[in-house]
Amino acid sequence: MSVNRHPWFPVSDCGQECLGPFATRRIVDALTVGARLCRLAAIAGWIVGTLVADSATARLRRRPRRALRARAARPLLAALGITVVVDDRRSDPHANGLIVANHISFLDVLALALVSPAPVVAKSDVVDMPVVARLARRFGVIAVDRGTLRGLPAAVGDVTARLAAGSSVIVFPEGTTFCGRTGGAFRPAFFQAAVDAGVPVSPVRLRFVGPDGRAATAASFIGDDSPLDTLGRVLRARGLTVVVRLERAEVPGADRRELARRCERVLRTAESDIERSLI
Numbered sequence: 489m490s491v492n493r494h495p496w497f498p499v500s501d502c503g504q505e506c507l508g509p510f511a512t513r514r515i516v517d518a519l520t521v522g523a524r525l526c527r528l529a530a531i532a533g534w535i536v537g538t539l540v541a542d543s544a545t546a547r548l549r550r551r552p553r554r555a556l557r558a559r560a561a562r563p564l565l566a567a568l569g570i571t572v573v574v575d576d577r578r579s580d581p582h583a584n585g586l587i588v589a590n591h592i593s594f595l596d597v598l599a600l601a602l603v604s605p606a607p608v609v610a611k612s613d614v615v616d617m618p619v620v621a622r623l624a625r626r627f628g629v630i631a632v633d634r635g636t637l638r639g640l641p642a643a644v645g646d647v648t649a650r651l652a653a654g655s656s657v658i659v660f661p662e663g664t665t666f667c668g669r670t671g672g673a674f675r676p677a678f679f680q681a682a683v684d685a686g687v688p689v690s691p692v693r694l695r696f697v698g699p700d701g702r703a704a705t706a707a708s709f710i711g712d713d714s715p716l717d718t719l720g721r722v723l724r725a726r727g728l729t730v731v732v733r734l735e736r737a738e739v740p741g742a743d744r745r746e747l748a749r750r751c752e753r754v755l756r757t758a759e760s761d762i763e764r765s766l767i
Contacts, residue, residue, distance in 0.1 A: 506669065538559070593709045630647065689747060696731075
């Protein structure tokens with residue numbers, strides 16, 4: 489399917505060649521895969537029931553519905569066989585602001601939900617998928633059409649208003665997903681929201697690693713992958729862990745491009761520190 493692209497359309501250079509044997513060399517037997525699918529089905533049923541119950545309760549009590557993403561994230565990741573490790577280096581874990589992270593998989597949203605209930609900026613082509621749309625709204629997703637620049641100012645304005653009101657917002661400034669062993673440049677657009685709202689920016693480094701502690705590509709959503717392709721690899725993976733490393737907040741400054749470069753350097757340095765620790 490062809491996509492109209494503007495000159496600044498974010499493109500990943502990661503494809504199927506990034507997967508190789510790394511993603512599939514360790515597999516579990518069919519019994520384990522079946523057990524994981526059963527757990528996923530059970531959690532899906534719980535999510536649907538929670539959606540109905542929360543909606544009814546909210547109407548009766550005239551109060552906002554509780555965020556579902558934070559409650560569903562840990563059991564969903566556990567059902568997939570993914571362990572979560574959080575390395576929080578922030579000086580004030582309760583401070584609000586813009587949260588920026590590298591992007592590997594649609595599972596990133598669940599990993600980040602464990603450290604922040606903030607809404608997430610995501611591609612509209614994913615958010616608008618059947619069934620996913622309603623769940624995305626309940627998960628607090630802010631849709632942005634990356635195929636055109638026309639809707640970008642409104643999306644940035646929405647994020648700015650939320651930040652100015654004291655809420656946090658999560659953004660993936662690479663604009664697309666990479667395999668996890670490489671990454672892309674941070675696009676500066678949404679950093680303007682932090683500048684305008686005068687709030688700090690918290691960089692977060694996400695890594696999916698295997699039993700040996702090195703980057704694993706099973707969870708990557710790249711190339712010609714469909715969500716089912718990625719899900720199938722994750723279900724077969726053994727000893728998969730997602731590491732969420734939260735760095736100290738950066739002051740916004742006055743230049744969104746400088747702020748984007750600064751946050752990108754922080755995460756690249758974090759990646760180097762992790763690699764050195766494995767040597």
